[in-house]
Amino acid sequence: xxxxxxxxxxxxxxxxxxxxxxxxxxxxxxxxxxxxxxxxxxxxxxxxxxxxxxxxxxxxxxxxxxxxxxxxxxxxxxxxxxxxxxxxxxxxxxxxxxxxxxxxxxxxxxxxxxxxxxxxxxxxxxxxxxxxxxxxxxxxxxxxxxxxxxxxxx
Amino acid sequence: xxxxxxxxxxxxxxxxxxxxxxxxxxxxxxxxxxxxxxxxxxxxxxxxxxxxxxxxxxxxxxxxxxxxxxxxxxxxxxxxxxxxxxxxxxxxxxxxxxxxxxxxxxxxxxxxxxxxxxxxxxxxxxxxxxxxxxxxxxxxxxxxxxxxxxxxxxxxxxxxxxxxxxxxxxxxxxxxxxxxxxxxxx
Numbered sequence: 001x002x003x004x005x006x007x008x009x010x011x012x013x014x015x016x017x018x019x020x021x022x023x024x025x026x027x028x029x030x031x032x033x034x035x036x037x038x039x040x041x042x043x044x045x046x047x048x049x050x051x052x053x054x055x056x057x058x059x060x061x062x063x064x065x066x067x068x069x070x071x072x073x074x075x076x077x078x079x080x081x082x083x084x085x086x087x088x089x090x091x092x093x094x095x096x097x098x099x100x101x102x103x104x105x106x107x108x109x110x111x112x113x114x115x116x117x118x119x120x121x122x123x124x125x126x127x128x129x130x131x132x133x134x135x136x137x138x139x140x141x142x143x144x145x146x147x148x149x150x151x152x153x154x
Numbered sequence: 155x156x157x158x159x160x161x162x163x164x165x166x167x168x169x170x171x172x173x174x175x176x177x178x179x180x181x182x183x184x185x186x187x188x189x190x191x192x193x194x195x196x197x198x199x200x201x202x203x204x205x206x207x208x209x210x211x212x213x214x215x216x217x218x219x220x221x222x223x224x225x226x227x228x229x230x231x232x233x234x235x236x237x238x239x240x241x242x243x244x245x246x247x248x249x250x251x252x253x254x255x256x257x258x259x260x261x262x263x264x265x266x267x268x269x270x271x272x273x274x275x276x277x278x279x280x281x282x283x284x285x286x287x288x289x290x291x292x293x294x295x296x297x298x299x300x301x302x303x304x305x306x307x308x309x310x311x312x313x314x315x316x317x318x319x320x321x322x323x324x325x326x327x328x329x330x331x332x333x334x335x336x337x338x339x340x
Contacts, residue, residue, distance in 0.1 A: 007339070011331035042338045046276045050299050053277065056188045059198055063176050069202045070209065091253045092246075 001029045006036045014040070014047055157221050165213050175221075176205055182222065182301070183229050189300030190233035190292075191240075192281050200236055204229050219310060226301075226311040230293055237285075283333040287326050294319055295326035 006029050012018050013026045030037045059065065155163075155174070163171035183204050188197035207228055215224055284292060293312060297303045303311070305319045312319065 007335045008331075010335065011327050015327065017327070039335065039338050043334050046280050046334060049273070049277045049280050052273075053188070053192060054185065054300055054302075056185050056194055056197060058181055058184055062180050062184075062198065062201070063173060065198075066176060066202050066205055070206060089246075092249055095253060 001025045003029075003033060003036055006030070006033075007039070010036075010040060010043055011047070014044055158217065161212060161215065161217065161221065164209070172209060175208070179222065179225055180205075183225055186226060186229040186297070186301050187233045189296040190230070191236055192277070196236065200232050201229070203232055207232070223307075223310050226297070226303075230297070230311065234289065234293075279334070279337055283330050283337075286333060287329050290314075291322050291326035291329065294322035295330075298323055 006013075006026055009018060009022070009026060013023055016023075018026070030040050155171075160171055160175055164175055180201060184197050184201045187200040187204070188194060191197055191200065204225065208225065215221070284295065287295065290312070294308050297308045297311060298305070305316055305323070308323075309316045309319045314322075
């Protein structure tokens with residue numbers, strides 16, 4: 001039997017759901033394969049948690065508590081929405097509103113830049129060039145540099 | 155006192171009959187709720203709600219099934235509602251933590267022994283695996299494993315055929331096996 005076959009049947013083996021022949025093949029494999037034995041032990045311990053959790057200690061005063069509960073006439077988990085409970089959505093709502101406003105503003109700014117008046121735009125680019133690109137190819141093209149060089153040579 | 159007689163007396167407002175009904179079925183109801191919510195206190199609180207509902211609507215009980223079958227149905231419905239509310243609360247709390255940058259609470263387990271910590275971890279893994287199952291598989295599996303109901307009884311509680319229960323439990327085991335093998339082979 002291969003490890004993969006054991007993995008596909010290990011829960012049913014633990015739960016005693018397999019025919020004896022199949023179970024004995026798995027038992028044999030687990031005896032020889034460290035990895036599958038480890039898996040079996042871990043899964044066995046995990047599944048046995050159910051047996052432990054089944055043992056619920058019942059409160060001896062359950063009926064007394066129930067009587068009080070009925071007299072108070074308050075369901076334990078169906079509470080009226082209080083101000084605090086309704087406020088718990090505010091952080092999530094603020095984030096969503098913030099994101100929407102950000103997207104709208106970003107979009108508006110992008111559009112104003114893209115579709116702005118061309119004369120203003122060229123002025124803007126010119127001022128940027130003067131500030132940041134002096135002496136670089138943005139303002140002095142390669143051809144212009146050669147022209148200057150030749151003139152100087154003369 | 156027969157079941158029919160007990161129900162009749164509860165409908166007539168006989169408090170001692172209601173007490174008898176509660177005492178007869180409290181273990182079963184608390185265990186069932188605990189199978190879904192995995193917390194003793196929550197299971198007790200939910201069981202209280204179950205019996206309040208029984209008191210309020212027992213006059214609508216048509217007695218076509220056993221009283222225990224009806225109680226199981228009420229307990230399962232209340233438990234599933236509770237679990238989904240808890241999930242929503244957890245989601246909001248996680249979101250608030252993420253927004254507030256509080257991160258996750260660090261639970262001080264220094265008092266726990268190593269064995270207890272390992273058991274708690276195993277319990278958490280199993281609970282997560284069961285919780286990830288589709289709802290009908292989870293109900294059938296939980297009633298079978300935690301409450302030890304037979305397939306026939308589960309079929310009555312869930313109002314489905316016997317073969318459906320067999321299939322649900324088989325698929326639930328396959329699902330758990332896949333999740334647990336994946337977890338332990340990581």
